[in-house]
Amino acid sequence: xxxxxxxxxxxxxxxxxxxxxxxxxxxxxxxxxxxxxxxxxxxxxxxxxxxxxxxxxxxxxxxxxxxxxxxxxxxxxxxxxxxxxxxxxxxxxxxxxxxxxxxxxxxxxxxxxxxxxxxxxxxxxxxxxxxxxxxxxxxxxxxxxxxxxxxxxxxxxxxxxxxxxxxxxxxxxxxxxxxxxxxxxxxxxxxxxxxxxxxxxxxxxxxxxxxxxxxxxxxxxxxxxxxxxxxxxxxxxxxxxxxxxxxxxxxxxxxxxxxxxxxxxxxxxxxxxxxxxxxxxxxxxxxxxxxxxxxxxxxxxxxxxxxxxxxxxxxxxxxxxxxxxxxxxxxxxxxxxxxxxxxxxxxxxxxxxxxxxxxxxxxxxxxxxxxxxxxxxxxxxxx
Amino acid sequence: xxxxxxxxxxxxxxxxxxxxxxxxxxxxxxxxxxxxxxxxxxxxxxxxxxxxxxxxxxxxxxxxxxxxxxxxxxxxxxxxxxxxxxxxxxxxxxxxxxxxxxxxxxxxxxxxxxxxxxxxxxxxxxxxxxxxxxxxxxxxxxxxxxxxxxxxxxxxxxxxxxxxxxxxxxxxxxxxxxxxxxxxxxxxxxxxxxxxxxxxxxxxxxxx
Numbered sequence: 001x002x003x004x005x006x007x008x009x010x011x012x013x014x015x016x017x018x019x020x021x022x023x024x025x026x027x028x029x030x031x032x033x034x035x036x037x038x039x040x041x042x043x044x045x046x047x048x049x050x051x052x053x054x055x056x057x058x059x060x061x062x063x064x065x066x067x068x069x070x071x072x073x074x075x076x077x078x079x080x081x082x083x084x085x086x087x088x089x090x091x092x093x094x095x096x097x098x099x100x101x102x103x104x105x106x107x108x109x110x111x112x113x114x115x116x117x118x119x120x121x122x123x124x125x126x127x128x129x130x131x132x133x134x135x136x137x138x139x140x141x142x143x144x145x146x147x148x149x150x151x152x153x154x155x156x157x158x159x160x161x162x163x164x165x166x167x168x169x170x171x172x173x174x175x176x177x178x179x180x181x182x183x184x185x186x187x188x189x190x191x192x193x194x195x196x197x198x199x200x201x202x203x204x205x206x207x208x209x210x211x212x213x214x215x216x217x218x219x220x221x222x223x224x225x226x227x228x229x230x231x232x233x234x235x236x237x238x239x240x241x242x243x244x245x246x247x248x249x250x251x252x253x254x255x256x257x258x259x260x261x262x263x264x265x266x267x268x269x270x271x272x273x274x275x276x277x278x279x280x281x282x283x284x285x286x287x288x289x290x291x292x293x294x295x296x297x298x299x300x301x302x303x304x305x306x307x308x309x310x311x312x313x314x315x316x317x318x319x320x321x322x323x324x325x326x327x328x329x330x331x332x333x334x335x336x337x338x339x340x341x342x343x344x345x346x347x348x349x350x351x352x353x354x355x356x357x358x359x360x361x362x363x364x365x366x367x368x369x370x371x372x373x374x375x376x377x378x379x380x381x382x383x
Numbered sequence: 384x385x386x387x388x389x390x391x392x393x394x395x396x397x398x399x400x401x402x403x404x405x406x407x408x409x410x411x412x413x414x415x416x417x418x419x420x421x422x423x424x425x426x427x428x429x430x431x432x433x434x435x436x437x438x439x440x441x442x443x444x445x446x447x448x449x450x451x452x453x454x455x456x457x458x459x460x461x462x463x464x465x466x467x468x469x470x471x472x473x474x475x476x477x478x479x480x481x482x483x484x485x486x487x488x489x490x491x492x493x494x495x496x497x498x499x500x501x502x503x504x505x506x507x508x509x510x511x512x513x514x515x516x517x518x519x520x521x522x523x524x525x526x527x528x529x530x531x532x533x534x535x536x537x538x539x540x541x542x543x544x545x546x547x548x549x550x551x552x553x554x555x556x557x558x559x560x561x562x563x564x565x566x567x568x569x570x571x572x573x574x575x576x577x578x579x580x581x582x583x584x585x586x587x588x589x590x591x
Contacts, residue, residue: 267497268448268473268475268497270495271475271491271492271495271497272475274491274495275477275488275491278487278491279484280477280479280484280488280491281477281478281479282475282476282477283460283475283476283477283478284460284464284474284475284476285460285461285463285464285476287461293459296461297459297460297461299456299460299476299478316461316462317462317465318579318582319459319462320459321436321437321458321459321462321463322431322432322436322457322458322459323457323458323459324457363430363432363546364430364431364432364433365432365580366432380459381431381432382432382579382580383431383432383433383434383435383436383437
C-alpha cells in the first residue's frame with residue numbers, strides 16, 4: 001500500500017489514482033477492509049466516502065466556511081478540467097452571491113440547483129451540485145498519467161541582453177521539435193531565463209488552452225512567445241535559457257491487458273467477437289451456392305481476410321445493390337431491359353422460373369421479375 | 384473509500400512572479416472551429432436508386448477500414464464487399480434496429496479505434512444522436528458519411544446526389560456547421576459515371 005503512494009512515477013498504470021492540482025486522490029474501494037483500516041491510522045491522509053467530500057475537506061471547506069474560501073477551489077477546479085470559465089467570471093459569480101447575501105457555504109443549500117444551472121450554465125451547475133451535495137455527486141475521474149516533457153537548454157558564452165537572440169533560440173528549438181514530432185499538440189511551454197545571479201532568474205509559463213499543433217500553428221506560437229518576451233524586463237544579462245515543452249496527452253486506448261501501455265487499434269476479429277458478445281450483429285457476407293438472390297448469401301459473423309473470398313459470378317455483379325424480399329406489383333408499362341433468367345427446381349421437384357428486368361419507374365431503375373405463373377414482382381433498386 | 388494525500392514535494396515556485404495577463408491561458412483564434420485533426424461529417428442526400436452508396440464508396444480513399452451501419456440491411460452485401468475490395472477497403476457491416484442501443488454500439492466502435500471511415504446508412508438519426516456522435520468522435524481522425532433523406536445540422540458538408548442519364552451528379556454544399564474557415568471549402572458540382580447502368584443497358588440488353 002505504502003509503495004503505491006510513493007511510486008508516483010509508475011502511478012500512470014493504475015486507474016485508481018488521480019492528481020487534482022496539488023492533491024493526490026486514491027480510490028481505496030478496491031482494497032481489503034484490513035488495509036483500509038490500517039491506512040486510516042495515518043494522520044496526513046484524509047478519508048471520506050466520496051471524492052467531492054474528501055477534496056472539500058482537503059481545501060478546509062465545510063458548511064460554515066465563508067463562501068470566499070470556495071473561490072480558490074472553484075478556480076482550481078475549472079483550471080484542472082480545462083473549463084472555458086475564466087478567473088474573471090469566477091470572481092463575478094462570487095461577487096453576485098455576495099450581493100445576494102449568500103456568505104456561507106451552507107447558504108447555497110437554500111438556492112435550488114436548477115436555478116443555479118439556468119443562471120450560470122451547466123459547468124457551474126455541476127460544480128455547485130458537488131459542493132452542496134458532495135456524497136451523491138459524481139466526480140469526473142481522470143486517472144493520473146505521467147506527463148512527458150521535452151526539455152532543452154542553451155548556454156550563452158557572452159551574457160545576452162537582447163530578446164531577439166532568445167527568441168531566435170526558442171524558434172530554432174521549437175522548429176527542431178516540430179520536425180521530430182510533426183503531430184505534437186502543445187499544452188504548456190515553460191521558459192526559464194537563467195541570469196548570472198540566482199536572484200535574476202526568471203520563469204515564463206505559457207498555457208495553451210486548446211492544445212494547438214506545434215507544426216501547424218508554429219507561426220502563431222512564435223508570435224505569442226515573441227509578444228510575451230518583449231513584455232519582460234530583464235533584471236540582469238542572461239547566461240542560459242531552458243525551454244520545457246509539455247505535450248498534449250494522448251487519449252488512452254482500450255485497455256486489453258494489464259501490460260498494454262500504448263494505444264493500439266483492435267483488429268476486426270476482436271471487435272466482431274466483442275460486438276457479438278453484446279448482441280450486435282457485426283458481419284461479413286458469405287456467398288452461398290444458390291443463385292436465387294435471397295438465398296445467394298448469408299451474414300457470417302466470423303471475420304475472414306482471405307482475398308479469394310470474393311469471387312462473385314459475373315451475373316451477380318450486374319445485380320442491383322439494393323435488394324429486398326419480392327413484393328407483388330402490377331404488370332409494368334414501358335420499356336423493360338432483360339438482365340437474367342433463373343430456372344430451378346426445389347427438393348420436391350417443383351419448377352421455378354424468373355425473368356429479371358430493369359424498369360425505369362418514378363425516376364428509379366427497379367429490378368423486377370416475372371415468375372412461372374406470369375406474376376410480376378419487384379425485388380430491388382439498381383444503384 | 385477515497386483519500387487524498389497532500390503532495391510532499393511541491394514544484395519549485397518561479398523565481399519572478401509575472402502579472403496574470405502575461406501568463407494567461409492562450410487559445411488559438413481558429414482553434415474552436417478547427418477540425419483538421421478530428422472527425423469530419425459529410426451528409427449524403429439522395430433518393431434510393433440515385434447511387435448514394437456507390438458514390439460513397441467512390442468518395443472513400445482507398446485502403447481504409449470502413450464500418451457500415453444500417454438499421455435494416457437491404458444492401459446486396461456480396462456486391463458491396465466486391466466493390467469495396469476493388470478499392471482495397473476493409474469493410475464490416477453492422478445491423479442494429481434498436482435505437483436505444485445505438486449509443487452503446489458507437490461507444491464500442493469508438494473505443495476499438497479500428498475504423499477510419501463510418502458509413503451511417505439511413506439510421507434516421509435525431510439531432511441529439513448526431514451531436515452525441517460528433518462529440519464522441521471529436522478526437523478521432525475519422526470520416527463519417529451520413530446517408531439520410533433529411534437535412535442534419537451536425538454535418539460540415541452536404542452532398543446531394545442525383546442520377547442523370549449515365550452519371551451521378553454530386554452537388555456539394557456547405558453544411559450547417561461549416562463556417563467557411565474549414566479547408567476553404569467551396570460548393571461545387573462533381574459527376575461520377577454510372578458505368579454499371581450503362582453496361583446493363585447496352586451490353587446485356589443488346590440482343591433483346
